[in-house]
Amino acid sequence: MHTCLLFSDLHITAPGETIIGLDPADRFAGALDQALTTHPEARHLLILGDLTHTGHPEEYARLRTLLADCPLPVTATLGNHDNRAAYFAAFPEAAQDGDGFAQAALDIGPCRVLLLDTLDESGAHPLHAGYLCDTRLDWLSARLAEAPDRPTLVAMHHPPVRTGFDGMDRIRLVNDTALMALLNDHPQVRQLVCGHVHRAISGNRAGLAWSILKSPCHQMPMLLGAEGSGHSTDDPGGYGIALLTPDTMILHAEDVAPARPVAHSSHS
Template sequence: MSTTLNNTLLLQLSDTHIREPGRLAYGRIDTAPFLAQAVASIGRLPQAPDAVVITGDLTDFGRAAEYAHLRALLAPLPMPVYLLPGNHDSRAQLRASFADHAYLGEGGDEDFIQYSVPVGGLQLIALDTVVPGASEGRLCTARLQWLDAELTRHARRPVVIALHHPPFRTLIGHMDDIGLREGAEALEAIVARHPQVERLICGHLHRAIQVRFGGTVAATVPSPAHQVRLDLASDAASAWMLEPPGFALHALPQGGRLVSHMAASGQYPGPFPFHDGGQLID
């Protein structure tokens, strides 16, 4: 791989929904080969990311065998991998299955998984939105106070906040019904007080969506497997599609602003030069 001087690269995966080997999600899709494809795509990037963060729904049911399968699929990645639970996950089993990931902390299903770690020139702050046993998310006072304190500690450092449930309406009705049901306004007020927040990066939606939020940008990313159907009707059916999978690469140049790229997962023809025998083609 080539290097890019003074750029910090944070790669975001989300909603991998891994099941036990050979088991199909929703009875139709084997998500494991899609994650393996994404891992291979990361390995082919011209510049290696400094770290990978996965913003939730790591597994489908939070089972030990699912996390073991996830661990095996992620093993080829040579850079640090930071995990965040989604509504399909078990905090306790995630900690048990990735016991060597000290940033996950200790505790059971009722104990939040929140952490703040340096990644190159930025600070990655993971915020837990999970409500055990529920599909929707919430941010209580304790979680928000922790975030505010971390942002104060890193007031002079560019920050990326990672969370599973997006803190905004997406207009995909059935997903907004199980979105962040509490704490979004308080979160936005906190973010607005801390101008060093470059981005809020979220999962849950299985699509690329962006919105202004607290003076910065909040965004979701595609899944490396299946995508939520794009249907903005208020009564749209809950459904998924086998649209092209993807991930995000967030790049922070030294002294600059975060630039986010959405990338397709998989291998495609190219790259080809924009010329033919030295002549530009119009």
């Protein structure tokens, strides 16, 4: 069994700037420390976009400092709060697909993980919505075709599914139908994991299991049907733990608590 840590929606700000009174850098640092401490067996750290809050170079520089001592390989992709040029300027060694997108194919143990870059900087679609252009979809198709026997996890920022939060659903992946048709043509794809909504959610679309991660910083309150995408609450932050085996993919959602009680086993 191979373990990967998954984070999304860090929203790192410049020093001194907060989101609903929370410092995203402090929240991410605490969550990452907890994840690394409790899962020393982890093989990789995946970050699924919205690395920063405004895409400014100062924010990426702060993120680089936060990741400097991470003992794991780190692979990230981008979300709607990111800036692709600023990201690659701060992380010139970061994984990309050869066409300038933050996409990567990782073979971890018996499984394959494909990260997709859904940041839309074209201006042709609703602000903050995600999009996968033909170039990115062609890259995905090629990566799927070259490893048809490897159980595959696909990770991205924008969900290609509706969640019941109307405002967030309006800024999901714009071309969700095209992506799902491609994924459903490849039975080795076992799981889809996304961010963007800032809440732990899971479901199934056309036979494919999907999950959405919480943010380590601020969360989406339970306001089903709500319009708008700016709803936030200071509920505990969270992250994901993916367990990869040849037979199954298990995704745990873990909250970050300021004090963690010691677990005791009991028998009755």
